Amino acid sequence: MPEHELTEAIPTWLTAKYFEDFLKKYEKDENLKVISTKFTDVTGKGEHYASVMWRAALEVKSSKSPVPQKRSYVVKSVYEDPEKNSMFAMYGIYKREIEMYEKISVEIAKVLKSIGDNTQLFPEALHHDYEREVLVFEDLSLRGFRNVDRRLRLDLHQAKMVMEKLAKMHAATAKMEEKNPGMFAHYNQSIFNRSATAFVEFFLMHLEIFIEELATWEDYKQYAPKLRNLLKDFNERASQVFDPSKDFMNVLIHGDLWTNNIMFTFDDKNRATDLLFVDLQFSSWTSPVVDILYFAHNSLKEDLRQENIPELIQYYHTHLCTLLKKLDYKKKVPTLREMHVMLLEKGFMAFLAGVVMQPIMLVEDSTNADMDTLISESDAAKQFKRNLYRNPKTKTAVKYLLPFLDQRGLLD
Structure with missing residues (x-):
C-alpha cells in the first residue's frame, strides 16, 4: 500500500496507550500490549476534506501471540484546527457517523440477515470515541479493498454493483423506520440544510x-x-432537495456517495468483485433518488452519465422492490415511473453534484487541494477554483449538464 506523508500533526492523545486501552476491551485480553506505533496519511491531498484519516501501523503483543505482531488500523478524527473543525461540527457529522457505525450499520446488517442476506455494506469500526469524535476501523487494504481513481470514475459493472448494495441499505432502513417510526428523525442535517450554512458560503x-x-x-x-x-435562493433550492418526500418513499441515504467513498476488491483481470461503502457523515432521511442523482452525476464515466442513468435506475428499482417484498414492507413501494417523477422533483441534485461538487472531485493538480484552499478567498485560492472549471473533464461534464438541466426547467 502506498504511504502518504502526514499533512496534519498527530494529536498528543493518539498514543500506544490509546490503542492499548480499547484493544484490550475489544479482544478481551488484559495482557495485550502495544509496543510501537507509526502513522501515515491514508490518502493524499484532494481525496478527502471533511476529516483526517491516518493509517496506524502497530506492533502488538497479546496472550494469543507473545511474539510481537504487526497490525494496521485506520483512524478517522476531527481536525485539531478549531476553524476547520467548527465548519463541520455545526453539521453534527462526527457524532452522527459514530452512531452510524456503532448502531445503525449493525441494525441494517440484522435486517438483511433476517431474509438470509449476509452482505457486508460497511467496514467494521473497532472503536467508537464520542468524546474525541474518533473512529478506528479495520484496515480494508489488508483485504484488498481500494478506491477507483476518482479522475477515471466508475464503469457500468461497478456502477451496477453500487446500485445493488445501495438498494440493500435503502430497503433495510425503510423497514427499520416502518417498525420504529421516527427513529431517523434526528438524521435531518445534510450537506445542505436551513440551519447550518457554512458549506453554502463556500x-x-x-x-x-x-x-x-x-x-x-x-x-x-x-x-x-x-x-x-x-x-439568490441557492440554499433554499439545495435544502429542498434533502427534504423528505411528502408523496413518495423515504430512506436513510448514504449522503456522500461518490467514487472515493466506495472501496472495491478486484480479481486478477481487474474486474470489481465486491465493494463497501465508507464515510457515513452525511447520512440523512430523505428520498432514495438523492443518493442516485448524487452518485450518477459525480462518479460515472462521462459516456455512462449521458447514456446509462435510466438503465441504472431500473436496475436499482428492481433490486429495491425485490428486497422490500422479502422484508414484508407494508408501505407503498414506488413504481419505476414514480421513481422518475421523484428524479425530476429532486433534479436540482444533478446541478449540485455535477456542476458544484464534481469539479472538486475531478481535480487533477492536488497540490493545493485541501480545506484551507477551498475555504480561502485569497487570490491563489480563487485561481485554484478557476482552474477546477478549466479542467477538460469538468468542462465536458458541465457542457452536457447545463442544457440537460435547462431543458427540464431545473435552472429556472
Missing part, C-alpha cells in the same frame, strides 16, 4: 467564479444570467 464562492468562467465559454454564455439569478 459553494457560492465557487459558483461566482464559475459564472465568471462561463461568460468566456462560446455558446454557453446564455446560462450565466440564469445561474446568477439562481444564487
Whole structure:
C-alpha cells in the first residue's frame, strides 16, 4: 500500500496507550500490549476534506501471540484546527457517523440477515470515541479493498454493483423506520440544510467564479444570467432537495456517495468483485433518488452519465422492490415511473453534484487541494477554483449538464 506523508500533526492523545486501552476491551485480553506505533496519511491531498484519516501501523503483543505482531488500523478524527473543525461540527457529522457505525450499520446488517442476506455494506469500526469524535476501523487494504481513481470514475459493472448494495441499505432502513417510526428523525442535517450554512458560503464562492468562467465559454454564455439569478435562493433550492418526500418513499441515504467513498476488491483481470461503502457523515432521511442523482452525476464515466442513468435506475428499482417484498414492507413501494417523477422533483441534485461538487472531485493538480484552499478567498485560492472549471473533464461534464438541466426547467 502506498504511504502518504502526514499533512496534519498527530494529536498528543493518539498514543500506544490509546490503542492499548480499547484493544484490550475489544479482544478481551488484559495482557495485550502495544509496543510501537507509526502513522501515515491514508490518502493524499484532494481525496478527502471533511476529516483526517491516518493509517496506524502497530506492533502488538497479546496472550494469543507473545511474539510481537504487526497490525494496521485506520483512524478517522476531527481536525485539531478549531476553524476547520467548527465548519463541520455545526453539521453534527462526527457524532452522527459514530452512531452510524456503532448502531445503525449493525441494525441494517440484522435486517438483511433476517431474509438470509449476509452482505457486508460497511467496514467494521473497532472503536467508537464520542468524546474525541474518533473512529478506528479495520484496515480494508489488508483485504484488498481500494478506491477507483476518482479522475477515471466508475464503469457500468461497478456502477451496477453500487446500485445493488445501495438498494440493500435503502430497503433495510425503510423497514427499520416502518417498525420504529421516527427513529431517523434526528438524521435531518445534510450537506445542505436551513440551519447550518457554512458549506453554502463556500459553494457560492465557487459558483461566482464559475459564472465568471462561463461568460468566456462560446455558446454557453446564455446560462450565466440564469445561474446568477439562481444564487439568490441557492440554499433554499439545495435544502429542498434533502427534504423528505411528502408523496413518495423515504430512506436513510448514504449522503456522500461518490467514487472515493466506495472501496472495491478486484480479481486478477481487474474486474470489481465486491465493494463497501465508507464515510457515513452525511447520512440523512430523505428520498432514495438523492443518493442516485448524487452518485450518477459525480462518479460515472462521462459516456455512462449521458447514456446509462435510466438503465441504472431500473436496475436499482428492481433490486429495491425485490428486497422490500422479502422484508414484508407494508408501505407503498414506488413504481419505476414514480421513481422518475421523484428524479425530476429532486433534479436540482444533478446541478449540485455535477456542476458544484464534481469539479472538486475531478481535480487533477492536488497540490493545493485541501480545506484551507477551498475555504480561502485569497487570490491563489480563487485561481485554484478557476482552474477546477478549466479542467477538460469538468468542462465536458458541465457542457452536457447545463442544457440537460435547462431543458427540464431545473435552472429556472
